[in-house]
Amino acid sequence: MFGKPLAYIVKIKEIREIPGADRIELASVMDYTVVVKKNEYKPDDLALYVEVDSVLPDGISPDLVAKMEGIKNGTILADASEEVRQNAIDEILKTSKYPYFEFLRDKKFKIKSMKLNKFGVVSQGICFKPEELGLDKVKLGQDYTAQFGIKELIQDEEEAGLNTASDNFLVKYLMRYKWYRNWRKRHNIAEVWDATNPNKSDEDNVQKVYSRMYAEHKDKIWVATEKLEGQNISIFSENVEPSWFSRVFRKIKEDKRIGVCSRTRELNPNGTGKNFWTTVKRLKLDEQIKKIPGEWWCRGEHVGPGIQKNIYQLKETDVIFFDFYRKEYYIDTKNGKVKKFRWVKLNFEESKLFAEQWKLKFVPILDENYKLPAGTVNEKGVAVSGADIMLQQSDKNTVFGNNLKHKREGFVLRLKDDYNVSFKVKNPNYSI
Numbered sequence: 001m002f003g004k005p006l007a008y009i010v011k012i013k014e015i016r017e018i019p020g021a022d023r024i025e026l027a028s029v030m031d032y033t034v035v036v037k038k039n040e041y042k043p044d045d046l047a048l049y050v051e052v053d054s055v056l057p058d059g060i061s062p063d064l065v066a067k068m069e070g071i072k073n074g075t076i077l078a079d080a081s082e083e084v085r086q087n088a089i090d091e092i093l094k095t096s097k098y099p100y101f102e103f104l105r106d107k108k109f110k111i112k113s114m115k116l117n118k119f120g121v122v123s124q125g126i127c128f129k130p131e132e133l134g135l136d137k138v139k140l141g142q143d144y145t146a147q148f149g150i151k152e153l154i155q156d157e158e159e160a161g162l163n164t165a166s167d168n169f170l171v172k173y174l175m176r177y178k179w180y181r182n183w184r185k186r187h188n189i190a191e192v193w194d195a196t197n198p199n200k201s202d203e204d205n206v207q208k209v210y211s212r213m214y215a216e217h218k219d220k221i222w223v224a225t226e227k228l229e230g231q232n233i234s235i236f237s238e239n240v241e242p243s244w245f246s247r248v249f250r251k252i253k254e255d256k257r258i259g260v261c262s263r264t265r266e267l268n269p270n271g272t273g274k275n276f277w278t279t280v281k282r283l284k285l286d287e288q289i290k291k292i293p294g295e296w297w298c299r300g301e302h303v304g305p306g307i308q309k310n311i312y313q314l315k316e317t318d319v320i321f322f323d324f325y326r327k328e329y330y331i332d333t334k335n336g337k338v339k340k341f342r343w344v345k346l347n348f349e350e351s352k353l354f355a356e357q358w359k360l361k362f363v364p365i366l367d368e369n370y371k372l373p374a375g376t377v378n379e380k381g382v383a384v385s386g387a388d389i390m391l392q393q394s395d396k397n398t399v400f401g402n403n404l405k406h407k408r409e410g411f412v413l414r415l416k417d418d419y420n421v422s423f424k425v426k427n428p429n430y431s432i
Contacts, residue, residue, distance in 0.1 A: 004152070004202070005143045005145050006050060006051050006054040006145045006150045006151075006152060007048055007049070007050045007051070007054065007143070007144045007145045007148060007150045008048070008049060008141060008142060008143045008144065008145070009046055009047070009048060009049075009130070009138045009139060009140055009141060009142045009144070010029045010030060010046070010047055010048075010049040010127075010140070010141075011044060011045070011046055011047075011140055012027050012028070012029065012041045012042070012043055012044065012045045012046075012047055012127075013027075013028040013029065013030070013043065014027070014028040014383075015027055015028075015036075015041060015042060015043060016028070016383070018035075018116075018121055019119070020118075021038075021119050022038070023037065023038050024036065024037060024038055025037075025038050026121055026123075027041055027047075027127060028385075029047070029049050029125070029127065029207075030207050030208050030210075030211070031206065031207040031208070031210045031211060031385055031387035031388075032049075032124045032125055032205075032207040032208075033121065033122060033123065033124060033388070034049070034123050034124060034125050034126065034127050035114070035116065035121065035123035036127055040129070041127070041129075046130060046138055046140065047127040047128060047129060047130065048127065048128045048129075048130055048133060048135065048138075048144060049125055049126075049127055050111050050125055050126050050127075050128070050150065051111065051125050052111055052112060052113050052124050052125050053110075053111065053112070053152060053153040054110075054111045054125075054150050054151070054152060054153065055108075055109055055110050055111070055150065055151045055152070055153050056098070056101045056104060056109040056110075056111065056148070056150055057097075057098055057101070057109065057148060057149040057150065057151075058098075058101075058105075058109060059096035059097035059098035059099065059101060059102070060092060060093070060095055060096050060097075061095070064092050064095060067092065068089055068092045071085050071088055071089055098148070100128065100132055100133055110153055111125060111126050111153075113428050113429070113430075115428075115429060122391075122428045122429070124207065133148075193261075193264055193266075194266070196341075197234075197236075197261070197297070198234075198297050198299075198325050198343045198345075200263055200264065201232055201263060201299060201323070202263070203412060203422050203423045203424040204423050204424070205423070205424060205425075205426060206387050206390050206391065206413075206423055206424065206425045206426075207387050207391075208423075209423050210372075210385070210386055210387035210390070210423075211387075213372060213423060214372050214374070214386055217372065217415065217421070218371075218372050218374070219371075220371075220415055220416070220417075221369055221370070221371065221415075221416045221417075222367075222370040222371065222372065222413045222414065222415055222416060223348045223365065223367070223368055223370065223413070223414050223415075223416050224365075224366040224367040224370045224411045224412070225322060225363045225364060225365055225366060225411060225412050225414070226363060226364040226366055226398065226399060226400055226408055226409075226410075226411055226412075227408070227409045227410040227411055227412050227424055227425075227426070228301040228303055228312075228320055228363065228364075228400060228409065229303070229308045229311055229312075229409045230301040230302050230303035230304075230307050230308055230320075231262065231263075231276070231301065231302040231303075231307055231308075232262060232263035232299070232301065232302070233260065233261070233262065233276055233299070233300055233301065233302040233319055234260070234261040234297060234298065234299045234300075235258065235259070235260055235261075235280060235285055235286065235289050235298050235319075236258070236259050236260075236261070236289075236295075236296065236297045236298065237256050237257070237258055237289050237290055237292065237294075237295050237296050238256065238257050238259070238327070239255070239256055239257075239295055240255050240256065240257045241255070242255040256290050256295075258286040258289060258290055260273060260276050260277055260280055260286075262276065275306070275317075276302060278317075279302060279304075279317040279318070279319060282316070282317075283318070283319065285319060285360075288358060288359065288360070289358075289360075291358075292358055294326060294327065295326075295327035296324065296325065296326060296327070297323075297324070297325040297327070297343060298321055298323075298324055298325075298360065299321065299323040299324070299325075300319050300320050300321035300322055300323075300363070301319070301320050301322070301363070302317065302318075302319055303317065303318055303319075303320060303401075304316055304317030304318050305317060311398075311401075311403060311406050312398065312400055312401025312403055312406070313401060313402040313403040314401055314402065318361065319361065320361050320362070320363050320364075320400075321360050321361060321362055321363065322351075322362070322363040322412070323345065323346075323351070323419065324345070324346045324350075324354050324355070325343040325344060325345050325346070326343070326344045326346065327341050327342075327343060327344075328341060328342055328343075328344045329341045330342065345419050345420055346419065347416070347417055347418060347419050348368070348414065348416045348417075348419060349416075351419065364399050364400050366399070366411055368416070370413060372386060372390075373386045373389040373390060374386055375388075375389075376389070390425045391425060391427075391428050393411075393425070394408070394410040394411055394425045394426065394427040394428070395407070395427050395428070395429050396408060396427075407427060407429065407430050408427060408430070409426060409430050410424060410425050410426040410427045410430065411424070411425050412424045412425070413425065
């Protein structure tokens with residue numbers, strides 16, 4: 001999700017030898033595995049860890065970057081000697097604000113999963129020694145994303161929340177007031193995210209949370225569902241006052257409004273959210289969800305042509321649901337008997353039944369009785385963590401759509417009896 005921590009201080013948990021490798025070894029960071037130089041780190045060292053799908057900043061001004069590229073391709077200093085050309089490039093490199101990131105220039109400063117086939121290991125992210133970056137007195141968990149200007153690698157601007165035309169200071173200020181929110185709804189203006197909505201969907205990676213999840217829930221039953229590659233979408237219903245015309249002439253006492261949200265905001269059907277609304281209208285999901293008694297928040301994945309390269313080879317866009325919330329009202333007796341509401345998330349059995357009853361497509365179920373694996377030792381005597389085992393399990397083909405030879409993005413685990421507890425297992429080979 002756009003805006004999340006991407007670079008933060010971690011503790012090196014373990015250093016493992018890579019059989020056959022003379023200059024590199026494998027560091028365990030949380031439950032990530034990261035290739036590092038040999039003897040660069042030891043257990044309990046602190047390091048700045050940068051997550052996969054991050055983009056580090058270019059420390060050289062754009063005009064000098066263009067000049068450097070011109071020197072390299074021969075359009076600048078074409079007749080100069082190789083030594084003169086290299087000296088000119090070296091002078092430009094000296095201007096870099098972040099010289100320690102320069103070795104990533106050929107990769108456009110992007111941090112991606114990397115598989116070293118020769119050694120059979122995967123590196124997820126990158127580690128820097130804090131002192132090499134000019135950092136001192138660092139603390140575990142300290143976030144340096146903003147300080148270094150590190151950005152998330154964006155595949156889809158709507159998914160990342162970058163198409164929010166109305167997301168400015170004045171709108172954010174006025175959104176505090178109910179009258180303004182109601183006015184925007186009446187005029188179909190795209191919203192910033194309403195704080196009363198359910199929490200945004202963005203599960204942590206297994207490498208971040210496995211140790212804690214195993215300690216707290218190792219004997220419990222989980223549900224594994226495929227993690228679909230698409231755009232996060234929510235369709236919700238809410239009770240609204242009917243217009244005076246409807247009350248007087250149509251005798252309608254209550255009415256419902258249907259809204260559509262991306263991961264970060266409510267979408268205007270005539271604005272940048274038009275594609276979402278087109279799918280919803282074509283599938284008549286707005287009509288279907290409006291029929292459901294009560295007020296609901298139905299969250300899923302928007303997939304198909306024009307979305308994430310349509311890896312499932314669908315002929316039309318579709319919505320596949322995975323979470324359902326019921327709005328439940330109660331009286332807050334602590335604050336003068338004020339009527340309030342909360343969102344109650346359905347568990348697995350309730351979600352399956354709800355989707356079946358209201359003809360809403362449900363996410364592919366991979367295993368209804370999954371248990372978290374414990375760490376082990378492989379045939380070569382190398383320790384394999386439970387997170388590593390789950391990452392191996394994620395490296396399979398999709399079971400969804402018309403392209404079953406395509407790798408799946410991974411899977412999501414939710415506690416069978418408490419869907420509020422969840423995390424994702426992303427296939428480490430998916431984006432390699």
